[in-house]
Structures are given as C-alpha cells and as structure tokens.
Amino acid sequence: MKPYSVLFALIGALLLSGATRAAAPVDISLTPAARNPAQPEMGNWLKFHSAIKNTGSQTLSGLVVWISLVQVDPGKEQPVDLEDWSAHKAVMRSALKPGESFSVDWPIRLIQAGNYRVVISAAERNAGTIFASPFADFNVKRKPTVESKRILPVAIGIPLLIAAYTGWRLRRRG
Amino acid sequence: MNPVTLIARKESGELLGSGRGLGWMLALSVILSVLALLLVSNTELSLLDNAQVVYMVMGTITALGGLLAIVLGSDAIAGERERGTLIPLLLTPITTTHIVLGKMGGLVAAWVLMYALSLPYLWAVGSSGQNLAQAIAYLALFGTPVVLGFGFYAVGLSARFGNVRTALLTALISLILLASPLLLGPSLRQSAIGQAFDAVNPFSAALNTFDSVVIDSQPLGMQLGRLAVTLAWLALTFWFAKRSAQTMEI
Numbered sequence: 187m188k189p190y191s192v193l194f195a196l197i198g199a200l201l202l203s204g205a206t207r208a209a210a211p212v213d214i215s216l217t218p219a220a221r222n223p224a225q226p227e228m229g230n231w232l233k234f235h236s237a238i239k240n241t242g243s244q245t246l247s248g249l250v251v252w253i254s255l256v257q258v259d260p261g262k263e264q265p266v267d268l269e270d271w272s273a274h275k276a277v278m279r280s281a282l283k284p285g286e287s288f289s290v291d292w293p294i295r296l297i298q299a300g301n302y303r304v305v306i307s308a309a310e311r312n313a314g315t316i317f318a319s320p321f322a323d324f325n326v327k328r329k330p331t332v333e334s335k336r337i338l339p340v341a342i343g344i345p346l347l348i349a350a351y352t353g354w355r356l357r358r359r360g
Numbered sequence: 361m362n363p364v365t366l367i368a369r370k371e372s373g374e375l376l377g378s379g380r381g382l383g384w385m386l387a388l389s390v391i392l393s394v395l396a397l398l399l400v401s402n403t404e405l406s407l408l409d410n411a412q413v414v415y416m417v418m419g420t421i422t423a424l425g426g427l428l429a430i431v432l433g434s435d436a437i438a439g440e441r442e443r444g445t446l447i448p449l450l451l452t453p454i455t456t457t458h459i460v461l462g463k464m465g466g467l468v469a470a471w472v473l474m475y476a477l478s479l480p481y482l483w484a485v486g487s488s489g490q491n492l493a494q495a496i497a498y499l500a501l502f503g504t505p506v507v508l509g510f511g512f513y514a515v516g517l518s519a520r521f522g523n524v525r526t527a528l529l530t531a532l533i534s535l536i537l538l539a540s541p542l543l544l545g546p547s548l549r550q551s552a553i554g555q556a557f558d559a560v561n562p563f564s565a566a567l568n569t570f571d572s573v574v575i576d577s578q579p580l581g582m583q584l585g586r587l588a589v590t591l592a593w594l595a596l597t598f599w600f601a602k603r604s605a606q607t608m609e610i
Contacts, residue, residue: 229490270575295577329488340484341393344477348389352382 211242212282214251214306214319219291227327232294236306236319238279239287248311252276253292256303258323270297299328363454368465375432375466376473388424388474392481395420399485410489411575417485418499418570419542421478422563425471425507426539430531432470433514436463437605438524447610456605460515467511475500491574498573502566502587505594509562510535512597516604538563562593 219233226232234253240246252275255266268275272294279288292306306319375381399413437459440446449459479496486492513534517527541564544554558564565586572578 273576336487337396337484340480341396344480345386345389345393348382348386352379352386355377355382356379 211240211244211313212246212249212308212310212317213237213239213241214308214317216304216306216319216322218322218324225327226296226324228296228299228329230296230326232296232324234292234294234304234306234322235289236292237287237289238282238306238308240282240284243284245284246282246310246313247280249279249282249308250276251279251290251306251308253294254305254307255294256305257298257300258303259300262300266298266302268294271295296326299326301325363452363458364461364465367454367459367462368468371463371466372469375470381470384428384470385473385477388428389477391424392417392420392478396481396485410486411491414482414486414489414492414495415570415574417478417482418495418503418574419567421474421499422503422506422566423535423539423542425474425503426510426535426563427532428470428474429467429507429511430514430528430535432467433463433511433601434518434524434528434531436460436515436518437608438518438522438527441522442524450610456519456608457602460512460519460601460605463515464508464511467508471504471507475503491577494573495570498569498583502569502583502590505590506562506566509590509593509597512594512601516597516601519601519604519608522608541567560589562590565589 215235215237217235219235222232223230236251238249238251253268253272255268255271257264257266272292274292277290282288290306292304294304302324304322304324308317310317395417399416437446440449450456454462478499482492482495482499486495510531514527514531517530518524521527521530538561541558541561558568569583569586572582
C-alpha cells in the first residue's frame with residue numbers, strides 16, 4: 187500500500203465540503219464515460235472524464251489533480267488504495283492561465299465488490315485549500331472468482347488418476 | 361539416429377516410464393493439489409487475490425520445475441560415474457556436448473509433462489479471474505529457460521564434482537537462494553542489494569514477469585529485459601555444463 191495514495195484519498199475524502207468548492211478559482215467536472223457498463227462487476231473497467239478549468243483571474247501554478255476513491259458501504263467506509271485499481275492516479279500542470287482548461291480521463295479497473303464514490307481533487311501551489319469535483323457514485327457487483335466446485339475435482343482427481351495409472355503400470359510389470 | 365536424440369529418448373523413456381518418474385508426477389500433483397486447496401479456501405477472494413493465486417501457483421510450478429531439474433541434472437554425469445557406466449559412455453563415438461544435450465532431453469520431457477500437468481490447476485484457480493491465457497503462455501516462455509537453466513547448472517556441477525550428493529546439495533542451495541524471492545515480498549527487495557539481486561536473478565525475472573502480466577496486465581514489451589535475463593541464464597548455464605563436461609576428470 188502506497189502511503190501517499192492513502193493520504194491523498196483521505197485528504198480528498200475529508201476535505202470535500204461545499205464551502206471549499208464555493209470560492210474555488212478552479213472548476214472540476216466529473217462525468218462517467220458513456221460506454222461504462224450499466225451494472226459494472228468485478229473485473230470491468232470504468233472510465234471517468236474530468237475537465238479542469240481555471241475560473242479565477244490569476245494563473246494557477248504547480249497544479250496537481252488526482253483521483254480518489256472511497257468505499258461507502260455501511261460499516262466498511264474507507265479510502266481505497268488505488269495501486270491495484272488504476273495506474274493513472276494524478277496529473278500535473280506547471281501553469282493554468284485564467285479561462286484555460288484541460289481534460290483528463292481516469293480509467294479504473296474494478297477490483298472489489300461494493301459501493302464506491304469517486305472524486306477528482308486538485309491542489310495549487312499557492313492555494314490554502316483543496317479543490318474538488320462533485321462525487322460520482324457507482325456500485326460494483328460481486329463476481330465469483332474462486333469456485334471450489336471447479337477446484338475440488340482437479341485437486342482430488344488428478345492425483346487419483348496418476349496414482350491409479352502408476353498402480354496399473356506397476357501391476358502390469360510385476 | 362542423432363546421438364543426442366538417442367540419449368534423450370533413452371533418458372526420457374527411463375524417466376517417464378519408470379516408477380520413479382510416475383512417483384515424481386504423483387508427488388508434484390499432490391503438492392499442487394494441496395497448494396490449490398490452501399490458496400482457495402477463502403471464497404470471498406477479490407479479483408486481485410485471484411490473480412495473486414495464479415501468480416503463486418506459477419511461481420510454485422517454476423520452483424518445482426527447478427527442483428526436478430537439479431535432481432535429474434545432478435545425477436546426469438556423476439550418477440553415470442557412480443554406477444560405473446560413464447567410461448563406456450565416453451568410449452562411444454560421441455562428444456561430451458552430445459552427452460550433456462542428450463541428458464537434458466530427459467529433463468525437457470519431464471518439464472513438458474510437468475507443465476501439462478500444471479495446466480488444469482491453473483485453469484481451476486484462475487479461469488474466473490484475469491489473464492489466464494497470459495499466465496499459461498508466460499509460464500512456458502519464462503519458466504522453460506529458468507528450469508532448463510537449473511538443469512544445465514546441475515549437469516555442470518555433476519561433471520565437476522563427480523559425486524551426486526555434492527552436486528545435488530550445491531544445486532539445492534543455489535535453487536533456494538535464487539528462488540528466495542518466492543518467499544520474500546517485493547517490499548523486502550527494495551534495498552539496493554535486493555534490487556541488484558532482482559536485476560540479475562533469472563528466478564526473480566520470471567516471478568516479476570508473472571506479477572507484471574497476471575496481476576498488473578502489462579504487455580510483452582515491458583517484459584523483454586527480463587526475458588533477456590532468463591535467456592542469458594540458459595546460455596550461461598549451457599556453457600557451464602558444456603565446459604564442465606569437457607574438462608571433467610575421468
């Protein structure tokens with residue numbers, strides 16, 4: 187688990203207040219891609235599209251934009267370590283002039299079943315706060331990944347087959 | 361018939377048709393069965409854990425292949441010497457390189473059988489997860505040079521020491537050392553020494569590729585450096601076995 191990704195996720199989850207966004211000189215949109223599966227399950231890919239726009243009058247410098255994921259199942263609320271979910275966790279921009287914008291696509295591979303909330307956050311070198319997009323929620327359906335019905339016949343059957351063949355060979359020889 | 365083919369056929373026939381060979385296969389299947397049952401006892405595994413299971417099975421198969429290779433390789437020349445059949449073999453009109461390659465023929469046959477035997481296990485633990493086809497292909501691509509390299513290495517030791525037990529012990533220690541990444545997690549190999557060891561260790565190259573391909577779904581292009589390490593291991597050990605056989609004392 188990468189400590190900084192957990193830290194980012196925690197900061198992103200904790201600082202997502204409306205007040206933060208109200209005065210933000212940065213507008214961040216977050217839209218699920220149209221081709222995302224309607225009922226995603228473990229193993230599927232989801233893509234989120236975000237556009238980051240400088241709505242203020244000052245050039246933003248040293249802008250870092252990153253994705254955070256939080257599990258929101260009752261009793262299991264926790265930030266998710268994105269290491270296994272996404273290789274595309276953050277983008278940097280050295281400067282963003284007033285009125286200027288750029289887009290980022292965030293692909294995510296769904297690793298674990300549950301209810302999740304994704305958010306895009308941004309931090310600027312001189313700002314004293316974090317800017318965040320609206321939430322996008324999604325549910326990941328469980329997919330059976332390990333089936334004992336499939337493993338038991340192999341785990342028991344193959345040694346038995348080899349043992350039977352060995353016994354037959356030895357009896358023929360003897 | 362080519363002398364290499366002749367020796368290889370004899371070796372593989374003796375190995376696979378004998379009770380010893382079948383016993384090997386039975387032991388291997390029991391180990392894989394126990395491993396599969398232990399690894400999948402948790403039915404709540406996530407998709408990542410499923411890939412992790414496939415990765416661990418691939419690593420175990422490669423390690424067992426290495427073990428099989430050093431047992432067979434250690435016996436290849438020193439065993440002939442101890443049984444008193446080395447001198448008659450050297451008196452035939454074949455070179456020591458032919459003997460080394462012929463002896464390796466039996467090992468190749470055993471590895472092919474072992475690989476085939478592992479496929480149902482890989483399917484059983486990995487067919488509902490991710491990258492099963494890649495797992496099967498990369499086990500062949502990376503497991504084969506690693507396993508055969510251990511075979512050549514053990515043949516070389518067998519020729520140098522002229523004693524099965526010494527060759528086997530030395531080869532076993534080498535296998536344990538090189539296969540240690542199977543037990544040590546990646547985080548324990550992050551030091552400069554660990555990274556240097558990983559960079560030149562063919563077993564690490566294979567394991568890191570299995571991890572990269574099965575868990576992280578990364579393409580072949582990213583594995584070429586590691587493939588070069590495993591092929592270099594195969595070439596180096598072949599040279600070692602050939603050189604050791606040529607210079608062995610009768």
